[in-house]
Amino acid sequence: MSKQTDSEVVLTIPMHPSMELVAAQTGSLIAEAGGFDEKCIEEIQLAIIETCINAFEHSKSEDQRVRIKFIMKDNELELKITDRGVGFQFDPEVLQPEGETKSHALRKRGWGLELIRNMMDNLYVDSNEHETTITLVKKKPDY
Amino acid sequence: MLSGKFDVQIREEDGYAVIQTEGYLNGPRGEDLAETAKNLMQKGHTKFVINLAETKLINSIGISILIEIIELLEERQGILNFCGLTPTIEHTFKLVALARHAGIFPDEDSAIAALNSP
Numbered sequence A: 001m002s003k004q005t006d007s008e009v010v011l012t013i014p015m016h017p018s019m020e021l022v023a024a025q026t027g028s029l030i031a032e033a034g035g036f037d038e039k040c041i042e043e044i045q046l047a048i049i050e051t052c053i054n055a056f057e058h059s060k061s062e063d064q065r066v067r068i069k070f071i072m073k074d075n076e077l078e079l080k081i082t083d084r085g086v087g088f089q090f091d092p093e094v095l096q097p098e099g100e101t102k103s104h105a106l107r108k109r110g111w112g113l114e115l116i117r118n119m120m121d122n123l124y125v126d127s128n129e130h131e132t133t134i135t136l137v138k139k140k141p142d143y
Numbered sequence B: 001m002l003s004g005k006f007d008v009q010i011r012e013e014d015g016y017a018v019i020q021t022e023g024y025l026n027g028p029r030g031e032d033l034a035e036t037a038k039n040l041m042q043k044g045h046t047k048f049v050i051n052l053a054e055t056k057l058i059n060s061i062g063i064s065i066l067i068e069i070i071e072l073l074e075e076r077q078g079i080l081n082f083c084g085l086t087p088t089i090e091h092t093f094k095l096v097a098l099a100r101h102a103g104i105f106p107d108e109d110s111a112i113a114a115l116n117s118p
Helices: A019-033 A038-058 A112-119 B027-042 B060-075 B087-095 B108-115
Strands: A002-005 A008-014 A065-072 A076-083 A122-127 A132-139 B006-013 B016-023 B047-054 B079-083 B103-105
Touching: A008 A019, A019 A038, A019 A065, A019 A076, A038 A065, A038 A076, A038 A112, A038 A132, A038 B060, A038 B087, A112 A122, A112 A132, A112 B087, B006 B027, B016 B027, B016 B108, B027 B047, B027 B060, B047 B060, B047 B108, B060 B079, B079 B108, B103 B108
Parallel strands: B016 B047, B047 B079, B079 B103
Antiparallel strands: A002 A008, A008 A065, A065 A076, A076 A132, A122 A132, B006 B016
16 A cells, blocks of 8 residues: 555455455545544445446456555545456446335345445446446535 | 444343344344344244443345345244334434334333333
8 A cells, every 4th residue: 555645545455355355445444544433434345335336246357466556635535446456347327226226126236226226326438348436425414 | 432342241031132233234234233133033032122332323125124024923923123223323224114114212221111012
C-alpha cells in the first residue's frame, strides 16, 4: 500500500480467497479516519467486498490482481476498483430501486451489484474488453 | 477490526438448536455453516436460531448459502430465526427477500421464544 497524497491511498490485492477482507479493512480505516459513522463504514466494507469478489469470480484477469484507489474528499469517500479482465455489459436498469425487494421469491445469486448499489450513494461502471473500473461514492451523512 | 477466522458454536436444546457464528461469513465458511445445519436436520431438528452477533460481515455468497439452509428447512416445514444482526446485515437480508422467509430478532431469547409461538 502506498500513500500518494494526503487524501489518496492505492492498494493492490491478489485474487486470492479472503483478500477482499484486506481491501475492506483498508477502506474501513480510511473511512473511520475520514469521520464516517459505524453504519456507513459497514456499508462501505460490504460494497468493497462485493466489488472485489465480482472481479475475482468473473473478470478472468490474466494478472489476477485488483487495484483499489481510495480517495478521501471533504464530504465523501470515492473508491475506484479496477481489474484487467474481460469486462462486462452493465445495464443499470436491471438494478432494483433502492429499498427492500418486493418479491417473495428467494434468488440465491446475482445480488452483488444490487447490494453495492444499495450500500453506496453512487455507482459507475466503466468496462471494456481489457479493463473494468467500478467507481463507488459514499457521501458523509451530513452532506 | 476484521478477522479472517470463523467459528461455529452449536447448542442443542429440547426442540430446537442454536448456531452461533463468529467472524466473516463468506462462501467456504457458509458451506461449513450449511453442513452444520444439515447435520442437525438429520438428527431431527427443524427449529433453528442462528445468532450472528459476532459476525459483522456477510458477503453475497454467504447469503446464498443461508438461503439454501432456509430452503432445506422449508422442505421440512421447519423454521429459522436470526438474531444479533448489525443494521447493515439486517438491511441486506431485507434487500434479498431473505427476511420474508426467516424471522429477525434483536436477541437470542426473543428468537427462541418466537420458534414456539403460533
